[in-house]
Amino acid sequence: MFESLSDRLNAVFDKLRGRGALSELEVRAAMREVRIALLEADVALPVVRSFIDRATERAVGAEVLKSVTPGQQVVKIVHDTLVETLGAEAADLAVDVPPPAIVMMVGLQGSGKTTTTAKLAKHLAEKRRKKVLMASLDVNRPAAQQQLAILGEQAKVATLPIIPGQQPTDIARRAREAARLQGFDVLLLDTAGRLHVDEQLMAEMEAVAAATAPHEVLLVVDALTGQDAVNVAASFTGRVPLTGVILTRMDGDARGGAALSMREVTGKPIKFVGTGEKLDALEPFHPERAAGRILGMGDVVSLVERAAETLDAAEAERMAAKLAKGGFDMTDLLAQFRQMKRMGGLGVLASLLPGLGKAQAAMKQAGVDDRTIGRMEAIILSMTPKERARPEILNARRKIRIAKGSGTTVQEVNRLLKMHADMATAMKRLKKMGGMKALAGLFGGGAEAGAAPPPGLLPPGLPPGLGGPGLPPGLPGNIRFKR
């Protein structure tokens, strides 16, 4: 998601960056290219128009043209306009009301309502500690109600018993009663998919909304949607009091145009995004972070959060203490590799890092993937505890033994040793510079350098084959500072 839009925009910005002066003509030409990039990403036409108008107006303003770094200025303006378009603040779900809070899900057929309903239920139950009831009002699609019941079992969330033949508004009333009587905090209503031009079904949806007075009405939109997103959003907005949007299939390779369009067209915030088929693949939406990803500035905040979620706290303490003493041995490197795997592997990490497009391409080219990490793990595992603690004792014979034991070559063992040495050096430097602050500096460099990964992230002098995974050094210290 966003990657190819990000690539396109960066190609435009690369031409501007580092230029001493920009003429109005050049800025306008750049904006035309931004326009095409947005259109190819399926951003809705009216949204593109207003976006380009706003950004151009600011960009041809005097301060940009006189600025020392006009290219940077333009990038910043586009970034700010993106954040504006996406909605400045992450929006919460209004479920902390006198129970039961009623959340109604609406959308076209096949947008992913039922799956999203189950994901949201699981999210509310596990992360917000709510007692959740789900009810399917979909009497059109065969087996839709059963689908929600099965998903309820998987998510360990209660579903309203199915009464065949009952009509949607009646089911909704029954669900509300059940939720009230049985003390549920939240009631999720999954409705049938409907075309926004289907008068009968739209009226039915209105009737359900009128009968239940939902606290949240969430429009579920497929992130792969094209220009029609405008019509869909406008029609649903006109019929029910929408309070927010959930974008599904954000894990596809669409360029994310719908994400950019939705806020502006509905006037409502994007509250969640679906990022996979599993029931926990639902994430709150952060406009600022998404804007950063679109402009290839990475999403360091999400990265740190993900690290915090997956990191073993005790392990981090142990490593931090060790690092404080200046030691960084093979066991630590191994722990780092495993940590990276837990965080979702190289691909996920790279996608969150600044300069993601180029870093990913470079890694692909160098043949660095999760299997490379696996091989490096194997090398470390073939070392004796003594060797892991003091890699400097490795001589030629030991290296040959390790290579044989791990099914690799001596060259690969050497490469790993070099990587370890470089990382140990980087750690020491980091420690001298003072933890979190230094780390922030390293990451922050991304915005300046833009397309290239900030140099500090990559251990200096890495052999080309290992150019990618330079991330680990900072993480443990980082988390420590966060808490």
Add this chain to the structure above:
Amino acid sequence: MTEGGSTEVTGRGGFLARLRAGLQRTSAKLSESLTLLVGTRTLEPADLDALEETLIAADLGPAVAARITDRLREARVVGEVDLAGVKRIVVEEVTAILAPLARPLAVTAFPRPHVILVVGVNGTGKTTTIAKLGHLFQEEDYEVMFAAGDTFRAAAVEQLKVWGERLGVPVVAGAEGTDAAGLAYRAMEEAKASGRDVLLVDTAGRLQNKAGLMDELAKIRRVLAKQDPSAPHDVVLVLDATTGQNALSQIEVFREVAGVTGIVMTKLDGTARGGVLVAAAETFGLPIHAVGVGERLGDLRPFDPRAFARALVGEGA
């Protein structure tokens, strides 16, 4: 459950009316801007830019939009353009691109069964399309069988079984989580044994950038070919008309991995124009077998390029 309404079958006239009604909103929009363009004055460059945007808004894609606009630019030089003329040009353009590709699915395999594998991303309407195709083949007096190969999504098997019951089509199914390739193999054995003409194999929806899931499709193909080297005889990609330019990526990857041989476009009864079909036709040249224009069984019809193009610009069919 009250599902009676959806088994109703529409006639041809009803279908055309619905297609036109569905396309109406864009038509209105398109003709509005075309009227503005060519009311009484000659075309100006800015008008053509506006038209280009309108075409982009119909998901035609930048390249096709530019090509059509260029034709109009030429036409203006010739000085023959009025509203009807502009519409004619657009219809001609779109029809010329699509006409060679309109090709209904045909049951040709010998020995039987003719195996049709149905693939696509999540939520495009694969299962519903299978039911509609099954109905279509039944009308042509073929013996049909379904294989419930979507073993991943909850209740997907039940969904196809419900359709099977309504149509009187046997459904080969396993438990949720069964290996889809194994199920396809078994379905083919049963189809052979019971002398079916057509076997429609459903698959779980998958995003084309999930390599692991895509490989699974390749496996289903291989397994089917074990019993009949020419199977699957058709691999149909179901495209959602509301999808934007990502449809091109879907076609590209599904064609490469699953060997897609043709397209069915669904949900054309909304305001989505499926304009990307034009871009797809230019880029990939895959046959377009049918379009879906509603939830009822009869709402799947052979693709008619001229009707599609004419409806697109708001001309009566």
